[in-house]
Every structure is written in structure tokens, then in C-alpha cells.
Amino acid sequence: MASPPDQHRMQGDKEAGPREPATFKGRLQLDDFKYSAPEALPRRNPRRSATSCVVASPTTTTTVEPSQASSRERSTSRRRSPTPSSPEKGKKRKRPSAGYAPPSTYAHLPLLPDAIAPNLLVLFVGLNPGIQTARTGHAYAHPSNLFWKLLFSSGVTPRPCRADEDRQMPALYSLGLTNIVARPSRNGAELSRREMDDGVALLEDKARTWRPESMCVVGKSIWESIWRVRHGGRPVGAAFRYGWQDEGENMGVIEGEWPGARVFVASSTSGLAAALSPAEKQEIWDELGAWVKLRRAERETEAEKDKEEKEEEEQQQQQQQQGS
Numbered sequence: 001m002a003s004p005p006d007q008h009r010m011q012g013d014k015e016a017g018p019r020e021p022a023t024f025k026g027r028l029q030l031d032d033f034k035y036s037a038p039e040a041l042p043r044r045n046p047r048r049s050a051t052s053c054v055v056a057s058p059t060t061t062t063t064v065e066p067s068q069a070s071s072r073e074r075s076t077s078r079r080r081s082p083t084p085s086s087p088e089k090g091k092k093r094k095r096p097s098a099g100y101a102p103p104s105t106y107a108h109l110p111l112l113p114d115a116i117a118p119n120l121l122v123l124f125v126g127l128n129p130g131i132q133t134a135r136t137g138h139a140y141a142h143p144s145n146l147f148w149k150l151l152f153s154s155g156v157t158p159r160p161c162r163a164d165e166d167r168q169m170p171a172l173y174s175l176g177l178t179n180i181v182a183r184p185s186r187n188g189a190e191l192s193r194r195e196m197d198d199g200v201a202l203l204e205d206k207a208r209t210w211r212p213e214s215m216c217v218v219g220k221s222i223w224e225s226i227w228r229v230r231h232g233g234r235p236v237g238a239a240f241r242y243g244w245q246d247e248g249e250n251m252g253v254i255e256g257e258w259p260g261a262r263v264f265v266a267s268s269t270s271g272l273a274a275a276l277s278p279a280e281k282q283e284i285w286d287e288l289g290a291w292v293k294l295r296r297a298e299r300e301t302e303a304e305k306d307k308e309e310k311e312e313e314e315q316q317q318q319q320q321q322q323g324s
Contacts, residue, residue: 103183114176121295123175123216124175126178126219127179128179128182130270139177144272155286155292173296181199212261213295219266247262264287264291267284
């Protein structure tokens with residue numbers, strides 16, 4: 001049995017009539033905030049879907065397949081230049097090429113004295129002392145330089161020699177050492193063209209003073225300077241060749257007195273010189289070595305002959321003294 005309050009509410013409802021269903025259109029007007037689910041769309045796999053996507057440009061519209069679009073995006077990302085903070089792997093950074101350095105740059109390093117004497121078979125002409133050479137005081141001292149190795153492998157010296165034996169070369173094997181430029185530098189690029197050309201006159205003076213049988217120019221750039229000075233500034237060009245040069249290119253000629261030193265142009269022995277392969281360098285130096293071995297043997301024969309002639313003269317003098 002309903003209680004008096006409930007009976008009163010029920011009686012009021014009957015008098016008011018049936019209620020309308022509840023909606024969002026009440027006093028708060030919530031109909032605009034009602035959630036309505038969108039129509040369900042079928043799921044599509046962009047890689048497998050046959051549907052094309054459209055790429056538009058300001059002037060044309062091109063239809064591109066999804067697989068093509070994704071491949072283009074990947075290729076574009078690969079072509080992007082690396083940022084400075086993340087350089088590409090596998091690529092070495094190029095060192096800036098060294099330019100001219102004035103003499104004051106290496107004024108703290110000592111000059112390298114010549115190893116020279118009369119009656120040399122070969123006077124070797126280098127470019128200029130490197131840093132290691134200047135510091136040690138010995139010619140071609142850098143471990144990467146092939147000078148001393150090529151001397152032995154070509155037969156110019158009968159045994160392997162070291163850089164610290166450079167002063168003994170004239171007495172041991174009639175070999176001398178000098179340079180077209182006296183001051184040291186890190187490499188040839190730090191020398192000026194003018195100072196190399198100025199060194200040619202000094203080489204001519206050394207040839208006339210010491211009169212070696214031959215002068216071996218160790219490097220193409222040295223011979224280019226000598227040629228340029230001798231031929232009025234004209235470059236050697238197609239006339240360049242390694243090996244023995246024409247007799248007209250002899251150095252230190254004294255007219256009517258001395259024909260000058262023969263000139264042999266050899267490859268550079270610097271570790272930075274890579275224009276020729278090791279086999280090509282060896283072939284050039286072998287030509288010089290063959291001549292040195294021949295002349296050394298001839299000198300030994302001449303020395304033996306002179307010794308015999310001297311002994312005969314001494315014996316004749318003794319016989320003349322005994323007979324008198």
C-alpha cells in the first residue's frame with residue numbers, strides 16, 4: 001500500500017497527463033552537443049590498395065601510385081645532404097691544399113749542408129729539405145721517402161744505406177747530395193716559383209766547381225725550373241722525359257775546358273708523389289743504377305791500371321838508381 005506522499009504524487013501525475021520522452025531539447029538546449037558517430041569507412045592498406053593518390057603541382061596534376069610515392073620519399077630523404085654534426089660515413093674529409101709559406105715560417109729550423117766533393121759519379125739534386133730532414137740534419141730522413149731504398153734496389157749503392165750516412169756518401173760511393181732550394185718547408189707547394197728558378201744558377205755554379213760526371217734531378221718539378229730558366233721562361237711541355245737528357249742540357253759547361261755534367265731526370269722519391277706507380281719509379285731508377293754500376297766498374301779498372309803503371313814507373317826508377 002502506497003504511502004500518503006506517493007499517493008499524492010501519483011494523483012498529480014494523472015491530472016497532468018502522460019509525460020513526453022526525454023530529449024536534449026530541454027531548457028539547456030544540449031542538442032548541439034550530442035555525439036553522433038561518423039559512418040564507418042572500410043580500412044585500406046596503402047601498400048596493397050589499388051587506389052591512387054594524386055600529387056598536384058602548380059601547373060600539372062600527376063597521378064602517382066602509393067608505392068611510387070613512398071619510394072620517392074625514401075629516395076628524397078637519401079639525397080638530403082648530411083648536417084655538419086653528422087657527416088656521411090665512409091667519406092674522408094679533404095685537407096685544404098697547402099699554399100706558399102714564407103721563409104720566416106720555418107726560420108727556426110736549421111739549413112741542411114751539402115754532401116759534396118770532387119770527382120763524384122752522381123750529384124743528386126733534391127727539391128729542398130723537409131721538416132723531418134731539417135730536424136734530424138740528414139737528407140731524405142722521413143720514413144716515407146723512398147730515396148735510400150731506391151738507391152739500393154737500383155744498384156746505385158751496393159748495400160742499403162741510411163739517412164744518417166749522407167755525409168759519408170762522397171767518400172764511400174762517390175755520390176753527392178744538394179738541393180735546388182736550401183730552406184726547409186713542409187712540402188714543395190710552400191715554395192715559390194721564383195725561388196726555385198733562382199736556385200738554378202747556384203746549381204750551375206756547383207757543377208762548375210765540383211765537376212761531377214752526372215747530376216741526377218730528383219723530381220719533375222726541379223727539371224721544369226731548370227728548363228724554364230734555360231729556355232727563356234718556356235715550359236718544358238711535351239719535351240719532358242725521364243732519364244738521360246740531351247748533351248746540350250749538360251750543367252756547368254765551361255767552353256773549351258769542361259763539357260759539363262750529364263743530366264738524368266729521376267722520379268720524385270717523396271711519399272706524397274703518387275703520379276707514378278712503384279714499378280714505374282723502379283724502372284726509371286734502374287736505368288741510372290745500370291749506368292752507375294758500369295761507371296763504377298770502369299773506374300775500378302782504370303784505378304787498377306793506374307796502380308800498375310805507377311808500380312812500373314817506381315820499379316824503373318829503382319833500377320836506374322841501382323845501375324848508376
